Amino acid sequence: MSGEQETVDLEGLVSKALEGINYSISREKGYVEVSVPLESLREAALRLKNAGFDHVKSLTIVDYIKKGEFKAMYIVSSYLSEELSGGLIALSTTVKRDKAKLPSLSDVWISLLFQEREVYEMFGIEFEGHPDLRLLLLAPHIAELKPLRKEFIVKEEPIIRKPK
Amino acid sequence: MSLLQLLLDIVFYPPIFQVLVVGLIVSLIIVVITIWFERKAAARVQRRLGPYHVSPQLGGLLQPLADLVRYAFQEPIIPRTVDAAIFVVAPVVAAVLSIIPLGAVPFTSNPAYWPIPMENSLLIALALSTVAPLFIVLTGWASNNKFAVIGGVREAFMITAYELIAIVAMLAPAATLSTFNMVDIVEAQASLTWFILLNPLAFIAAFLAVVMSTSGFPYEIPESENEVVAGPYSEYSGILYGVNMGANYLRRFALSILIAILFLGGWLPVQPGDGLVAGYLIPTIVVLAKALIVMLVASFLRAVYARFRLDQALEGAWKYVFPLALIGLGLGIIENLLL
Amino acid sequence: MKDPEAREEPSSGAKIGLPGFKVRKIEEEVYEVFIGPQHPGSGHMRLITRIDGDVIVDIDPDIGYVHRTMEKLAEGREYIKNIPLFERMAIHDACNVTVPYVRAVEKLLGVDPPPRAKYLRSLLCEINRIAAHLYGFGIMGIFIGHSTMYMWSFGDREVFIDLAERLTGARQTHSYPVFGGVKRDMPQGFPEMARKAVRYMRKRLPEYEKIFFENPVVRDRLEGVGVIPRQVAAELGLVGPTARGSSIKYDARLAEGYDAYPELDFEIPVYTEGDSLARTYVKIEEIKQSLNIIEQCVSWLETREREAPMHPKFWEKSPPLWKKVYQETGRIKLLPIFASLKVPPGRAVARGETARGEIIYYVESDGSTKPYRVRIVSPSFRNLPVFKYIVPGHRVMDLPAIYGSIDYFPPEADR
Numbered sequence: 001m002s003g004e005q006e007t008v009d010l011e012g013l014v015s016k017a018l019e020g021i022n023y024s025i026s027r028e029k030g031y032v033e034v035s036v037p038l039e040s041l042r043e044a045a046l047r048l049k050n051a052g053f054d055h056v057k058s059l060t061i062v063d064y065i066k067k068g069e070f071k072a073m074y075i076v077s078s079y080l081s082e083e084l085s086g087g088l089i090a091l092s093t094t095v096k097r098d099k100a101k102l103p104s105l106s107d108v109w110i111s112l113l114f115q116e117r118e119v120y121e122m123f124g125i126e127f128e129g130h131p132d133l134r135l136l137l138l139a140p141h142i143a144e145l146k147p148l149r150k151e152f153i154v155k156e157e158p159i160i161r162k163p164k
Numbered sequence: 165m166s167l168l169q170l171l172l173d174i175v176f177y178p179p180i181f182q183v184l185v186v187g188l189i190v191s192l193i194i195v196v197i198t199i200w201f202e203r204k205a206a207a208r209v210q211r212r213l214g215p216y217h218v219s220p221q222l223g224g225l226l227q228p229l230a231d232l233v234r235y236a237f238q239e240p241i242i243p244r245t246v247d248a249a250i251f252v253v254a255p256v257v258a259a260v261l262s263i264i265p266l267g268a269v270p271f272t273s274n275p276a277y278w279p280i281p282m283e284n285s286l287l288i289a290l291a292l293s294t295v296a297p298l299f300i301v302l303t304g305w306a307s308n309n310k311f312a313v314i315g316g317v318r319e320a321f322m323i324t325a326y327e328l329i330a331i332v333a334m335l336a337p338a339a340t341l342s343t344f345n346m347v348d349i350v351e352a353q354a355s356l357t358w359f360i361l362l363n364p365l366a367f368i369a370a371f372l373a374v375v376m377s378t379s380g381f382p383y384e385i386p387e388s389e390n391e392v393v394a395g396p397y398s399e400y401s402g403i404l405y406g407v408n409m410g411a412n413y414l415r416r417f418a419l420s421i422l423i424a425i426l427f428l429g430g431w432l433p434v435q436p437g438d439g440l441v442a443g444y445l446i447p448t449i450v451v452l453a454k455a456l457i458v459m460l461v462a463s464f465l466r467a468v469y470a471r472f473r474l475d476q477a478l479e480g481a482w483k484y485v486f487p488l489a490l491i492g493l494g495l496g497i498i499e500n501l502l503l
Numbered sequence: 504m505k506d507p508e509a510r511e512e513p514s515s516g517a518k519i520g521l522p523g524f525k526v527r528k529i530e531e532e533v534y535e536v537f538i539g540p541q542h543p544g545s546g547h548m549r550l551i552t553r554i555d556g557d558v559i560v561d562i563d564p565d566i567g568y569v570h571r572t573m574e575k576l577a578e579g580r581e582y583i584k585n586i587p588l589f590e591r592m593a594i595h596d597a598c599n600v601t602v603p604y605v606r607a608v609e610k611l612l613g614v615d616p617p618p619r620a621k622y623l624r625s626l627l628c629e630i631n632r633i634a635a636h637l638y639g640f641g642i643m644g645i646f647i648g649h650s651t652m653y654m655w656s657f658g659d660r661e662v663f664i665d666l667a668e669r670l671t672g673a674r675q676t677h678s679y680p681v682f683g684g685v686k687r688d689m690p691q692g693f694p695e696m697a698r699k700a701v702r703y704m705r706k707r708l709p710e711y712e713k714i715f716f717e718n719p720v721v722r723d724r725l726e727g728v729g730v731i732p733r734q735v736a737a738e739l740g741l742v743g744p745t746a747r748g749s750s751i752k753y754d755a756r757l758a759e760g761y762d763a764y765p766e767l768d769f770e771i772p773v774y775t776e777g778d779s780l781a782r783t784y785v786k787i788e789e790i791k792q793s794l795n796i797i798e799q800c801v802s803w804l805e806t807r808e809r810e811a812p813m814h815p816k817f818w819e820k821s822p823p824l825w826k827k828v829y830q831e832t833g834r835i836k837l838l839p840i841f842a843s844l845k846v847p848p849g850r851a852v853a854r855g856e857t858a859r860g861e862i863i864y865y866v867e868s869d870g871s872t873k874p875y876r877v878r879i880v881s882p883s884f885r886n887l888p889v890f891k892y893i894v895p896g897h898r899v900m901d902l903p904a905i906y907g908s909i910d911y912f913p914p915e916a917d918r
Contacts, residue, residue, distance in 0.1 A: 029610040029851035055740035057854070057885075060865045060878040075852060075863065079737040079751045086758050088852055111740025114887050115880070122574075137567030137917060147575050154579050210654035310536050314554075314899070381648065382720045390544030390646045390903040469720045471648035473900040474557060476723055 010087045017051035018044055031075060031088035038102075041093045045074065045108045048091060052081045056105075057088070059115040061123050065150040069094045070125065072102060076109070095125070104130035122148040178279040179267040187263035187414075194456055195413040199228040202463035209467040235406030243308075243399055250306035255404055258299035259411035265292040265418045269425060270347050271451050272436040274443035278347075286344040289422060290331050296415055297323045297377070300386075303408065304396030315395025318474055319386040322376060325481035330373035330419065333489040336366035337426050339496035340503070350430035358429040362499065366492025367427045371458070372485050374423060376477070378416035380462050382469035383477050416459055424454035533560060540568045544646060544903050547913040550890060557898050564890040570917040577877040582608055583841040585877065587678050592881055593915040594675045595664075596635040596858050598627040600915075603855035604877075605680045606761055607866040610851040612682060614814040618763070619807060620684040625763040626697075626800040627670055627679050629793040633704065634663040635858030636786045643783070643907030644715065647724050652715045659707055662700050669693055681841060684813030688833035694801040701794045708787065716783065725780040729893055729905035732777060739888040743860020744789065745909045748782035750775040755856035763803075769796050779908035786910075809833065817841075843872055857882055859910050883916035 010032045011025055021044050023036045036044045053076040060073040073092040078084035095102055104127035106112045116127045117136040124146040127133055135143050145152055175181060200215065204223065207214025215224035242248055268288040270278050280288070297319065304316020337349050337359045353359060360367045376383040387395030394400075397408045424430065431447030472480065534554045539545025549565040573592070577585045589604055590597040602624055609615065616624070637660040644652025664674050670689055671677035679686055715721055731741065736749035746753055754771045756764045772788030774781035811818040812835065818826075821838050829835045846868040854863040860882030869875040886909050894905055 029849060030607070031852040033850075054737045057740070057861070057863050058865060058878055058880040060876075062867060062876045073865070075865070079740075079746065079753050080733075082752060085753050088854075090852070109740070110738050110888065110892075111885070113891075114884070137570040139567075147572055152575070154575060156579070206650065210651050211658055212654060310534065314534075314536070384648060385900075388648060388900065390648070391538075391899050393543060467651050468714070468718070469649070470644070470715075470718065470724060472720060473724060473898060475898060 010089060013051060013084075014048075014089065017047045021047070028090070031090045033073070033090045033092055035092045035094075038093050038095055041091070042103050042105065042108070044091060045105050048076060048089065049108050052078050052084050053089060054078055054080050054109075055111045056109045056115065059112060059119055060090075061119050061125065061148070063097075063123065063148065063150045065097070068097050070097060070100060070123065072119075072125075074105065074109075074112075100125040101128060102126070103128050104133075106130055122146065124149070178277070182269070182271075182279040183263055183267045187266045187418075190452060191263060191414055191417045194417055194452065194459065195410060196225070196228045197456065198413060198417075198459045198463055200225050201460050202466060203227075205460075205464050206467040232406060232410075236403050238402035240402030240404050245308045246399060247306040247308065250302055251399070252404065254299045254302040254306055255400070255408045255411060258296050258303070259407050259414060261292075261296035261299065262411050262414035263418055264295070265289045266421065268292060269421055270350075270430075271448040272431060272444050273347050273351060273447075274436045274438070277444040282345045282347045284344045285346045286334070286338055286349070286426075289346070290334060293330070293415075293418060293422070294327055296411070297327075300396055300408075300411075303400075307396065307399040309399050311392040311394075312396050312398045315386045315392045315398065318392070319379075319396060321474065321478055322379075322383065322386060325478050325486075326373045326376035329369055329481060329485050329489045330377065332486070332493050333366045333370035333373060334422060334426055336363050336489075336492045336496035339493055340499045342500060346425055346430075350425060350432065353429045354432050356503075358432070359427040363427075363492055363495050365488055365495060367423075369485050369489035369492055370423055370427065371462070372481075373489075374416060374419045374458070375462050375465065376481065377419060378412050378462070380416070381466040382472050384466075384471045385474050385477055388471055413459075416462065417455065420455040420458040420462075421451060423458050424451050428454045428458070430454075538902075539565075544906075546911070547917070550902070552899075552902070554899055557900075559895050559897055559899060559902065562890050562894050564887055566887065566913060567917055569914045573918045574877055574879060577874055579873065581842065581872050582844055582846060582874060583681065583837075585874070586681070587676060589879070590676045590678060591914070592879075592918055593635070593857065593859070593912060595638055595660075596631050596915075597675060597677050598624065598631045598667075598679050599635075599855060599857035600862060600881075601678070602628060602680050602762065603853040603862055604864045604866070604879075605682055606855070607851040607853035607864045608682050608846060610853065611846050611849045611866065611868050612816075613847070614683040614816055616684045616814055617810060617812075619688070619804065619810050620812055621763040622800050622803050623670075623685045623689065623812075624680050625767065626689075626797060626804070627667060627677065628762070629796045629800070630663050630667050630670070632858045633790050633793050634660050634667070636790050637663070639786060639858070639907070639910035640711070640715075640783075643904075643910070646903035646907040647721065649715060649718075649721060652711070655707075655711065655714075659704065662703060666697060666700050669696060681813070681837065682844065683817050684811070686812070686837065687835055688809055688812055688829070689801075689804060690833060694805045697797055697801045701797055704790070704794055708790065712787070716780075716787070722780065724904050725783060725908065726778060728779045728901050729889075729897065729908060730776070730778045731889070731893055733775075735892070736777070739892060740885055741860075741889065742882045742885050743856070743858070743910075744782050744785040745860065745886050745889065747772065747785045748774045748908075749777035753861075755854045755861045759854050761853070761855060763800065767796055767799050779904050782908040813838070845870065845872055846874075859883055859912060859915065860886065879918055881915045881918055883910075883912045884918070886911055887916060 014025060014034055021036060021040045023034055026033050056074050056076050058075040062071045071092055071094050073090040075088055075090045077088050102125055104116055106116055116130055119125055120127060120133055121135045121138045121143040204214040215227035218224055218230045219226040242251060267279055268285045270282055301316045301320050304312040338344050341349055341352050379386055397405055400408055431450045434447050434450050436443050436447045532555060536552045536554055537549060538552050539549035540547055547569040551563040551565055552559055553561040573588060576588060586601050589601050593600050637656040641653045641656040667677060668674045671679045731749045733750045736746050736751055750773055752771060752773045757771055769792045772785050774785055817838055817840055820840050825835055848868050848870040850867045852865050854861055862882055863880050865878035866874055867876040889909050894902055
């Protein structure tokens, strides 16, 4: 692909940081995905933070409705260390759709504070330990529909309304 | 007949004539010219045309009049939450009080056309000029709106900052000549030289005080749009808003005339003679022209400067401009000893 | 008559217990002011500001007034139709905002645009960047009461909008980059026009500095206001000129190295002060760098032969007549193949540097014509913590100065 610059060996770095944690690593297009179980998410986040990944670029939730689970991806990178900033690491975990609860990592990465609020209203995923879990973008009656879940279908109005 | 005579007597009673005719009618013309110039000059700096479509032959000069007519016919909304009596009365009182100082200002040395005896005219004019701003604070308070209250409080801060400066700086000529008679002050400038050269420090301080008192840039703080909407005037609409806006210009006009008299030689170089034309009309036009120049310079600052922060403006006023005014006063006293 | 307070029950969707909308107690001496959404200085957002005297003690940014749920809308549209949708985030920065999405889909498709298309993209991106920075200067100027800066920069922005119009045919929402290339080549006489614009802007920048940036009043308003230390900027995850003003040397053009940027010669301006003035100077320097890049791009483009604007995978399927017309005029219709483009399954992340900072897209495909999931995090959304963490402690009149200097743009933050 076009000029992906990776000056450091991200896999090596992750394996050193996450020593002792059960994780799997895969190289995707444009980022490196590190999957951990839900229990060790917080521990992994802390260790990645200490390894120099100082901010979260995106908290991405993907709704796999057929598998009945959400995948949460914390796409992290570094500002303070210039060689790390070229790569993206997606710390990911899965959570069951019917028990949609995640530990809040906003005390690890402050940059998550508003993104967790956004995910909360869009998917109805609760973040335990979030200091200020309120709606951010949506009005309450829209947020109750949990618009980004896959069972919510956008009804598009036809351009020409059919006569009754 | 006697009723007409009575009315004429009232209108031509000198202090009332000066406030009504010079104050209201002439100042309306001056304000129109100032607003037009303010917008046109800013437009020239900003590479625009400015007002144009109302009276293209005059370069859009009548646009402020058109705005005034528009304000006059707009519905004046008085919100249910305001203190209605004060809400309506305060801007009107502020506008009237803004031009009251003109009742003590001489436009000529011919005693037939003085509004009042001139012995202490400077003190009277300065005292009268300090009344109007209180009512602006009152408009903010009566509006029962958070932005209006913040704006009103800012106005109050600004009053405390500039009023002393204005008075101290404008007393400097009086200190030099040992008189509060504005006619004597002007006549003395004929023999010496204008006070802008005799005492430039006091002039600068007085000019800054004028800009501050009328919320001109860079001191456009009480009604700073991006924090407090329109400051004390947030709840106003229609003609009441127009009156509020006009009151600021009227105040600037009154203070500019004081500056023209005290520092710019008043009606000089014209020597008033006898009769209405030579004794009153021509000197008055000269004074008004000088005041207009002061107003236009103050307006032009808008195109150049941003607005100060409130604390910076107050700091500047108390730390730099007030000492400047004091030094100006001291300079006036030293000159008195030398003369 | 229906009670307006009673909210209608939602027609579908299960209820979840939302612990939102908590009631807060207001201390007696604190003044709570709602700045926005209908306020001349707020933009499409509300800042619930609490003021003690003249000092802001707390800000709760309440955004979402221009939220369109683009992430959901994108799931119901074909890939190509999402490009004009995402442009609506920041219409004056349209190319910068859509290029990362296009690149993410290109990663899934496994195509790489031809070099000419890359240069054309970078050219438009830099034109957009200058126009967006000028827009930001204008807003900042009027925020601190400098109407001349507002009028000047909005007037000069027209130069670059015209330039973009000549290149793409649209003033703002260009929809210029498409998967595997761009929509058209640059027209006849474009390099001269671009160089003229560059010369003009180089002449104007010193005049800006004279009236605005070197103006003592403006410096008083901006210097030392809204200082963000480097460590704090990194913790908050700030982006763009806001981060670079706090001595974080990060630019997605450098970190990701997309399009023609690895071959172009430019610098990333970084300031160490971290205050509003530093953020503003970063933008000025970026305009200078963008002018250099535009010159380099047009020089590269005019010395090369006109080649296909798209990856051969798509270009070979276009009718011969279209190819002929393209060779003569440089213009082409959008290829019909894009209407029902199936993207192989996979996941891709791409980031790009818009005028306001880094934008990041996550695109997941399940092999159909529509994306399974698109996640967008826009730069203004990531700069939102500035209001909550940096502004408190400043005076009320500093709020517009900080707001203007981080160039927060609500439609982009709300998506």
